[in-house]
Amino acid sequence: xxxxxxxxxxxxGVLSFVGVYYFVFYRPTHHVRDIASEEAIVVSAKDIVKEFxxxxxxxxxxxxxxxxxxxxxVVEAKKDQTGKPTVTLKSDDSFSNVFVTLRGDKQLEVKxxxxxxxxxxxxxxxxxxxxxxxxxxKQ
Amino acid sequence: xxxxxxxxxxxxxxxxxxxxxxxxxxRTAQIKFSSSTAAEDIDAVNNQVQSKFTGKxxxxxxxxxxxxxxxxxxxxxxxxxxKEYMESDKFPKAEFKGTINGMSTVELEKDGAYPxxxxxxxxxxxxxxxxxxxxxxxxxxxxxSAESSFKIKLQEFGITGKxxxxxxxxxxxxxxxxxxx
Numbered sequence: 049x050x051x052x053x054x055x056x057x058x059x060x061g062v063l064s065f066v067g068v069y070y071f072v073f074y075r076p077t078h079h080v081r082d083i084a085s086e087e088a089i090v091v092s093a094k095d096i097v098k099e100f101x102x103x104x105x106x107x108x109x110x111x112x113x114x115x116x117x118x119x120x121x122v123v124e125a126k127k128d129q130t131g132k133p134t135v136t137l138k139s140d141d142s143f144s145n146v147f148v149t150l151r152g153d154k155q156l157e158v159k160x161x162x163x164x165x166x167x168x169x170x171x172x173x174x175x176x177x178x179x180x181x182x183x184x185x186k187q
Numbered sequence: 188x189x190x191x192x193x194x195x196x197x198x199x200x201x202x203x204x205x206x207x208x209x210x211x212x213x214r215t216a217q218i219k220f221s222s223s224t225a226a227e228d229i230d231a232v233n234n235q236v237q238s239k240f241t242g243k244x245x246x247x248x249x250x251x252x253x254x255x256x257x258x259x260x261x262x263x264x265x266x267x268x269x270k271e272y273m274e275s276d277k278f279p280k281a282e283f284k285g286t287i288n289g290m291s292t293v294e295l296e297k298d299g300a301y302p303x304x305x306x307x308x309x310x311x312x313x314x315x316x317x318x319x320x321x322x323x324x325x326x327x328x329x330x331x332s333a334e335s336s337f338k339i340k341l342q343e344f345g346i347t348g349k350x351x352x353x354x355x356x357x358x359x360x361x362x363x364x365x366x367x368x
Contacts, residue, residue, distance in 0.1 A: 075261075076260045076261045084254060112279065113254055113268075129215055129234075129366040130215075134214075134215065146212055149215075171252045172252035172255070174237045178235050178252055180235060180255060180257070
């Protein structure tokens with residue numbers, strides 16, 4: 049009886065140790081958001097820019113830190129200064145577009161004027177609606 | 188003939204003027220910050236910083252989104268944006284507006300490294316404070332970039348989470364690197 053109790057206590061101890069280790073130390077540094085399968089807000093580049101221009105604070109509540117699936121016409125595809133690929137999607141206002149930093153390190157091969165769909169995490173609105181952690185879902 | 192010379196001079200003038208008045212901008216400047224204590228080292232980087240400066244007057248601005256900071260540790264990132272620290276839902280942006288002093292010594296069309304002083308107003312979490320920092324403007328093959336690093340005190344910007352002063356240093360080092368288009 050005593051033996052069983054000791055084994056049970058040990059087991060609980062080990063399990064909780066592994067659990068704490070996993071959630072406190074392992075998961076936070078190894079878990080990557082699954083942008084491709086996370087539930088996304090589907091919107092066009094034109095509409096999301098309009099939404100942020102019309103009411104930034106309600107748009108922040110709606111979009112910040114969430115995954116959005118955005119389609120639009122490509123203005124340009126470049127690399128940023130650290131070598132990450134970026135793409136700008138057009139809105140109706142040429143001073144305010146959707147600016148996306150993509151995952152990976154390969155510049156997106158796409159011509160200006162082509163329509164693509166990306167998914168990514170919305171970080172907010174500067175002069176552009178800014179998206180991070182982007183992936184291309186349709187090109 | 189006179190007319191031609193006049194036109195030539197005019198072109199020359201317009202040419203130099205446009206150089207000086209040019210606005211340099213980027214949407215992918217980098218701002219990093221780090222805190223180092225005996226308990227923990229924290230680093231975060233934001234590669235989506237917007238920055239502009241004017242060649243002539245040296246007017247300079249940076250703006251960034253708090254949620255654009257990426258940490259190696261997702262839990263730290265969550266805490267950073269959370270209620271106790273940055274409250275990024277309430278204060279989604281940080282901004283710097285100021286001037287590059289001594290712009291007249293910087294030759295933007297000539298390769299070189301030009302030390303400058305930058306001063307202006309930094310707004311974080313809705314609180315605006317004056318900051319001063321030494322910086323460097325680098326010109327290489329017509330590409331202009333800038334770098335600077337300076338320290339801020341978190342308490343001055345109303346950031347007072349319980350781990351500040353122990354696990355998190357109250358003095359945060361901020362590093363700026365911007366390559367302008």
